[in-house]
Amino acid sequence: MQDKSTFQASLDRVEEHLAVLLLREDESVRFTLPLALLPEGAREGDILEIAIHRDVAATAEARRRVAERIERLRGRGKE
Amino acid sequence: MSSTPTRYLIFLVLCACTIACLITAGCSAPGGQQPEIVSGLSGDLVVHFIDVGQGDSVLLLFRDKTMFIDAGERGMGERVIAYLEEHNVERLDVVVATHAHSDHIGGLADIVSAFPVGQFVDAGQAHPTATYENLLALVEERGIPYTVAERGQTIALDPALDILVLNPAAQPLGDINEDSVVLKVTYGGISYLFMGDAGNPAEESMAEAGLDLDADVLKVGHHASRYASSAEFLAAVSPAISVIFVGEGNDYGHPHEEALERLEAAGSRIYRTDRDGTVIVATDGQALAVTTGGAPPAATVTIRATTPATTLTTVPATTVPSSGISITALDLQEEEITITNADAAAVNLTGWTVTDEGTRNTYTFPVFTLDPGADVTVHSGVGNDTPTDLYWGRGAPVWNNDGDLATLADPDGTAVSTLER
Numbered sequence: 001m002q003d004k005s006t007f008q009a010s011l012d013r014v015e016e017h018l019a020v021l022l023l024r025e026d027e028s029v030r031f032t033l034p035l036a037l038l039p040e041g042a043r044e045g046d047i048l049e050i051a052i053h054r055d056v057a058a059t060a061e062a063r064r065r066v067a068e069r070i071e072r073l074r075g076r077g078k079e
Numbered sequence: 080m081s082s083t084p085t086r087y088l089i090f091l092v093l094c095a096c097t098i099a100c101l102i103t104a105g106c107s108a109p110g111g112q113q114p115e116i117v118s119g120l121s122g123d124l125v126v127h128f129i130d131v132g133q134g135d136s137v138l139l140l141f142r143d144k145t146m147f148i149d150a151g152e153r154g155m156g157e158r159v160i161a162y163l164e165e166h167n168v169e170r171l172d173v174v175v176a177t178h179a180h181s182d183h184i185g186g187l188a189d190i191v192s193a194f195p196v197g198q199f200v201d202a203g204q205a206h207p208t209a210t211y212e213n214l215l216a217l218v219e220e221r222g223i224p225y226t227v228a229e230r231g232q233t234i235a236l237d238p239a240l241d242i243l244v245l246n247p248a249a250q251p252l253g254d255i256n257e258d259s260v261v262l263k264v265t266y267g268g269i270s271y272l273f274m275g276d277a278g279n280p281a282e283e284s285m286a287e288a289g290l291d292l293d294a295d296v297l298k299v300g301h302h303a304s305r306y307a308s309s310a311e312f313l314a315a316v317s318p319a320i321s322v323i324f325v326g327e328g329n330d331y332g333h334p335h336e337e338a339l340e341r342l343e344a345a346g347s348r349i350y351r352t353d354r355d356g357t358v359i360v361a362t363d364g365q366a367l368a369v370t371t372g373g374a375p376p377a378a379t380v381t382i383r384a385t386t387p388a389t390t391l392t393t394v395p396a397t398t399v400p401s402s403g404i405s406i407t408a409l410d411l412q413e414e415e416i417t418i419t420n421a422d423a424a425a426v427n428l429t430g431w432t433v434t435d436e437g438t439r440n441t442y443t444f445p446v447f448t449l450d451p452g453a454d455v456t457v458h459s460g461v462g463n464d465t466p467t468d469l470y471w472g473r474g475a476p477v478w479n480n481d482g483d484l485a486t487l488a489d490p491d492g493t494a495v496s497t498l499e500r
Binding site: 010012013015016018020022024025026027028030032044045046047 | 152182205208331
């Protein structure tokens with residue numbers, strides 16, 4: 001099982017603090033990201049490598065916290 | 080025309096200049112008289128601002144010649160091809176890529192593949208996207224003559240048309256938008272200015288170069304971004320008609336309110352592809368006619384007076400039922416005329432006109448729908464339009480207090496109802 005994917009996107013343009021990205025190589029998929037998330041110095045025309053990791057540990061921890069809170073709330077309802 | 084009620088006198092004294100500007104829409108224009116905008120004109124120059132959502136696409140037809148500017152995003156190619164085929168386009172003499180952003184060139188590869196192209200005019204900025212690279216590869220493979228546009232060049236589409244490249248300058252500004260290809264197309268006394276995504280820096284560059292920016296129809300720069308269409312620039316252009324390419328609910332907030340306000344302040348009529356769909360602006364070299372919604376321009380030619388015009392007419396794309404529409408009241412003293420819809424269905428009155436006896440004055444309905452059973456009163460004076468009250472915006476009375484004849488006509492000019500008082 002892969003916990004990571006990487007791909008490339010062209011920074012086609014910047015509109016109103018939004019980076020407009022085209023998924024390479026085909027570029028038929030277009031998506032936007034807040035410009036602030038891009039590395040400093042990123043400019044129009046740049047080819048960006050985007051990596052996505054699943055943070056398994058953070059996910060498990062958050063799930064545990066939420067489950068705990070549900071239990072707490074349910075217990076309060078019975079009082 | 081009649082005795083002048085006191086309130087009009089006061090109004091005239093206070094606001095004479097403003098009102099005069101509103102009515103003639105041309106007194107502040109450095110380029111002189113504004114052209115007449117009429118209905119039912121079939122000009123030899125027909126410019127189609129094709130609705131491609133958030134992106135640009137322009138088809139220019141002149142007699143047997145064709146020029147095409149931009150083709151929207153990648154997914155719009157098929158829609159544009161279908162539109163061109165509907166309009167019997169078989170070849171594109173000139174294709175212009177204003178700049179390499181995907182909302183302008185995304186659909187161009189499909190177009191270049193679908194039609195023979197005589198000449199490809201490009202901004203020539205080395206934008207490293209695959210979309211642009213693949214487009215250039217296609218142009219090269221097909222052996223299409225390729226030119227990089229530069230200020231001062233002309234494009235020879237037809238001897239009767241002047242097509243001048245206003246931007247980019249020989250020294251580019253170094254920004255893809257600001258180095259957009261800007262074209263001014265002139266036919267007779269009418270000019271169109273196509274801005275691509277050029278904004279304030281390009282506007283300043285063109286002004287500093289001393290270029291004649293005066294135009295009647297403006298393809299508004301950069302989807303009416305706040306960073307384009309400065310007040311100074313609009314004063315130089317003084318467009319009678321402005322067309323904004325913009326997609327409904329786009330992520331970027333286009334058109335920006337500031338830009339719209341500046342266009343309104345410049346006295347320009349604004350058309351937007353998100354609201355009006357495809358907008359067609361035709362000319363015979365003297366007057367202009369606008370069709371919205373993608374319908375072909377009307378086939379009849381309107382004979383026009385040579386005097387500067389004050390009437391503005393829009394041709395709606397849909398035909399409207401008119402049986403139940405009539406003038407139900409005309410108050411000569413109060414300067415009010417009331418129109419009632421007795422139909423069971425709402426009626427689109429956009430582009431309908433009200434005229435007085437001898438057609439000395441013409442009121443043209445803005446975008447307006449009258450609900451079944453409802454009536455609307457058109458006041459001669461100035462005010463803010465509501466669903467029940469519309470304002471002609473005149474500083475002087477329209478109706479003759481000694482008696483007058485009102486005529487309501489549909490956008491084809493067919494009289495639907497008259498009332499004499």
